[in-house]
Amino acid sequence: MIQLNERKPILQAINLRHEYEARGQKIVALQDVNLTINAGDFVTVVGPSGCGKSTLAKIFAGLGTPTSGEALYAGKPIKGASSERGMVFQELAVLPWRTVVGNIGHGLEIAGMPKAEREQRVAELVRLIGLEGFEKKYPSELSGGMRQRVAVARTWATRPPVILMDEPFAAVDAITRLTLQEELIRLARTTKQTVVFITHSVEEAVFLGDYIVAMSSRPGRVLEIVPVPDMGINRTWEQMIRDPRIEAIVSRVFELVRGRAVAPSTERQHA
Amino acid sequence: MVAILLLALFWWALTNVFGVPEYIFPSLSSVAAALWEALLSGRLLDDTRISIIRLLLGAVVGIVSGIALGFLVGLSRTARIAVEPLINAFSGIAGIAWIPLALAWFGTGLAMSTFVIWNGMFFVVFANTILGVSRVPPTYAQAIFTLGGDRREVLRSVILPGALPDILTGVRVGLAFAWRSLIAAELMGSPMGLGQWVNEAATYQRTDRILAGCLTIAVLGVLLEALMVSWIARRTVVRWGTVAVAEERKAR
Ligand SMILES: Nc1ncnc2c1ncn2[C@@H]1O[C@H](COP(=O)(O)OP(=O)(O)OP(=O)(O)O)[C@@H](O)[C@H]1O
Ligand SMILES: [Mg+2]
Numbered sequence: 039m040i041q042l043n044e045r046k047p048i049l050q051a052i053n054l055r056h057e058y059e060a061r062g063q064k065i066v067a068l069q070d071v072n073l074t075i076n077a078g079d080f081v082t083v084v085g086p087s088g089c090g091k092s093t094l095a096k097i098f099a100g101l102g103t104p105t106s107g108e109a110l111y112a113g114k115p116i117k118g119a120s121s122e123r124g125m126v127f128q129e130l131a132v133l134p135w136r137t138v139v140g141n142i143g144h145g146l147e148i149a150g151m152p153k154a155e156r157e158q159r160v161a162e163l164v165r166l167i168g169l170e171g172f173e174k175k176y177p178s179e180l181s182g183g184m185r186q187r188v189a190v191a192r193t194w195a196t197r198p199p200v201i202l203m204d205e206p207f208a209a210v211d212a213i214t215r216l217t218l219q220e221e222l223i224r225l226a227r228t229t230k231q232t233v234v235f236i237t238h239s240v241e242e243a244v245f246l247g248d249y250i251v252a253m254s255s256r257p258g259r260v261l262e263i264v265p266v267p268d269m270g271i272n273r274t275w276e277q278m279i280r281d282p283r284i285e286a287i288v289s290r291v292f293e294l295v296r297g298r299a300v301a302p303s304t305e306r307q308h309a
Numbered sequence: 310m311v312a313i314l315l316l317a318l319f320w321w322a323l324t325n326v327f328g329v330p331e332y333i334f335p336s337l338s339s340v341a342a343a344l345w346e347a348l349l350s351g352r353l354l355d356d357t358r359i360s361i362i363r364l365l366l367g368a369v370v371g372i373v374s375g376i377a378l379g380f381l382v383g384l385s386r387t388a389r390i391a392v393e394p395l396i397n398a399f400s401g402i403a404g405i406a407w408i409p410l411a412l413a414w415f416g417t418g419l420a421m422s423t424f425v426i427w428n429g430m431f432f433v434v435f436a437n438t439i440l441g442v443s444r445v446p447p448t449y450a451q452a453i454f455t456l457g458g459d460r461r462e463v464l465r466s467v468i469l470p471g472a473l474p475d476i477l478t479g480v481r482v483g484l485a486f487a488w489r490s491l492i493a494a495e496l497m498g499s500p501m502g503l504g505q506w507v508n509e510a511a512t513y514q515r516t517d518r519i520l521a522g523c524l525t526i527a528v529l530g531v532l533l534e535a536l537m538v539s540w541i542a543r544r545t546v547v548r549w550g551t552v553a554v555a556e557e558r559k560a561r
Contacts, residue, residue: 101451121457131452135470135549144466145456178550189452196456 047113048200048232049075049098054107056093066257067093071107073251073260075234077199080226082235082247085295090258091236092128095202098234099125111200121145124198126206128236132177132189138164139173141188145196163191166221168214183210187218194225200232207242216275219246240291245278250287252294261294335517340524343517353506357525360491360503364533366419367426368487372480375431379438379476384468400432405493417499422491429490430483437479441472473545474552481538488530503529 054071057064067090075081083091096102097109100119109116111123124145132141143160151159164173167187177185186209193201207215223246226233237243243250250264267283278284317337323329324336335343347353382389382396407428415421449471450463458466495504503526510518546552 096451099451099455101454119451119454121455123455125452125455127448127452129446129448131446131448133449133452133467133470134551135545136466144453148453148457148462176549192452192456 045076045078047074048077048079048111049073049234050108050110050113051094051097052108052110054094054097054104054109056090056097056102057105058093068097068104069257069259071258071260073263075232077232078230080223080233080235080246080248081251082237082243082249083251083253084237084240084243084291085253085258086255087238089253089255091238091253092204094258095125095204095234095236098200099123099202101125121149121196122198123200123202124193124196125202126186126189126193126204128204128208130177130182130185130189130209132185132192134177137174137176138169138180138188141177142191142195144192149196159195163195166225167191167218183214186210190218190222197229197231200234201226202234202236204236205238206235207237215242220274222246240288240295244284244288244291245275250291252291254295254297264291264294332514332516335520339517340520343515343521344524347506347518347521353521353525356501356503356506357529359501360495360526361529363419363422363495363499363502364426364487364491367423367491368430368484368537370423371427371430371483371487372434374427375434375479375483376438376476379435379479380442380464380468380472382435383439383442383472384464396432396435400436405429405490408494408497411494412498422494422499422502425490425494426487429486433483433486434476434479437475437482438472441475441479442468444475445471470545470549471551477538477542477546481534484534484537485530488526492526 051071051073054068054073055066056068057066059065071090071094083094085091093102097104098111098116100111100116100123116123133144136144139157139160142163143156146156146159161173164170167190169184169187172180172184177188180188186206190203190206193203207218210218219242222233222235235243235246237246244266247266248268249266252261252264253259254261264287266287267281269278269281269284320337323334344353378392382392405425408425411421411424411428415424445468449467453463453467491502492504492507495502496508499505503522507519507522510516510522542552
């Protein structure tokens with residue numbers, strides 16, 4: 039369990055609203071989003087496609103300014119991106135002109151870490167994501183799933199206090215995904231980093247999260263925050279699928295994101 | 310390679326089989342003889358050296374200014390609004406039309422050829438650099454910002470390599486323009502140089518020498534392109550896989 043003294047808010051959304059203007063049309067991507075994420079939390083955000091998950095992640099990363107409302111990091115308004123909030127992008131964002139190790143070590147390079155130390159840290163991460171032997175390859179020589187693993191390692195390398203992950207395993211095959219998920223849980227728990235993990239897979243959200251933020255379809259709102267019983271650092275899928283409590287949570291979240299839940303709160307149902 | 314052989318065969322057939330007279334289209338052997346003669350006299354080497362110096366000077370100025378301004382305009386909206394209409398207006402009249410004016414301004418020296426080559430080359434490098442900068446996916450830059458990078462880091466490690474495929478295209482096309490501008494400038498008045506060599510040959514109606522000059526220009530053009538563009542491309546964009554290479558596509 040996370041110690042009590044660590045449970046202070048690290049990310050907050052207050053009455054967040056975000057609109058996009060595209061060819062004269064206004065699209066409300068986020069509306070009335072209120073959310074508090076504590077330091078050390080592993081949060082999963084789940085919702086149907088187009089509900090504003092990526093928009094929310096980019097606002098927390100400092101890559102977008104909300105139309106109204108506030109986004110806070112450690113109590114202060116977020117202004118611009120910073121190395122304190124790393125992000126793994128839904129679109130592939132590793133640099134094609136850097137090798138696997140060049141990409142993974144990029145953040146450390148920017149931070150000015152000495153070469154020897156950097157190489158050691160990078161080698162560790164390469165092993166962790168199972169890309170030994172591919173160190174000197176360029177992204178164009180890797181599979182989509184391998185590239186995405188490089189993107190995860192690149193963000194992880196600098197150990198930012200907050201990591202925003204936008205559907206990082208979408209392009210990874212189901213088997214590798216299981217391993218990466220288990221690895222991710224272990225890593226996040228040992229380093230006590232705060233992780234905001236976005237997915238549209240309900241099972242993935244339940245497996246990974248301390249709690250799940252279920253969002254409605256457009257305009258995106260937070261429907262409910264569903265807590266998950268603590269399964270420990272070494273949780274496995276096998277253990278999870280046999281647990282009836284987990285089963286109940288999965289079906290509850292499914293109801294929520296499909297818009298069929300009987301509203302437990304005052305939230306208005308959105309057809 | 311095959312294309313070159315076919316061209317040589319066609320040439321040989323033109324003069325030896327169809328009997329096109331020498332003064333209209335000289336045979337392969339007489340052009341070779343003219344080349345050999347010019348090479349021995351040292352004239353061709355002198356002219357080539359002068360042309361290459363002129364071309365390199367003009368090309369370097371054209372490439373550097375094209376890339377620098379392309380970045381400025383590609384990255385800043387204000388710069389774009391300020392310069393773009395002006396540059397569009399000038400690119401329409403770029404090139405050979407400026408030679409008479411350039412002669413009046415700069416005389417026949419190195420400044421004149423540099424200006425004319427710059428004029429022929431700048432706009433295509435400039436326009437392609439802007440295109441390249443605008444085509445770099447914005448998420449690449451965003452990712453570097455979340456890694457703690459500043460604007461300079463993004464410029465260095467994202468925009469520059471990201472725009473390189475288009476920049477190289479611009480340089481490749483620009484070099485062809487540069488050659489044309491240079492030869493035209495030399496034809497119209499620069500002393501020495503390959504264009505002048507062709508010009509003199511024309512006065513004496515030595516078609517074999519004209520073709521020998523053209524052949525030299527063509528070979529130099531290919532060599533320079535290989536050195537300045539293909540060599541760089543193989544070590545960068547081709548290796549990264551950010552441009553598709555014809556050979557590779559065939560292999561798949
Ligand atoms: N740059 C943009 N310009 C205009 N509209 C946008 C832009 N980005 C997103 N949108 C719109 O905002 C809404 C939310 O987009 P967002 O990418 O945040 O959704 P998402 O929940 O991440 O979806 P997915 O699960 O498919 O990734 C969508 O309806 C989309 O059409
Ligand atoms: Mg998304």
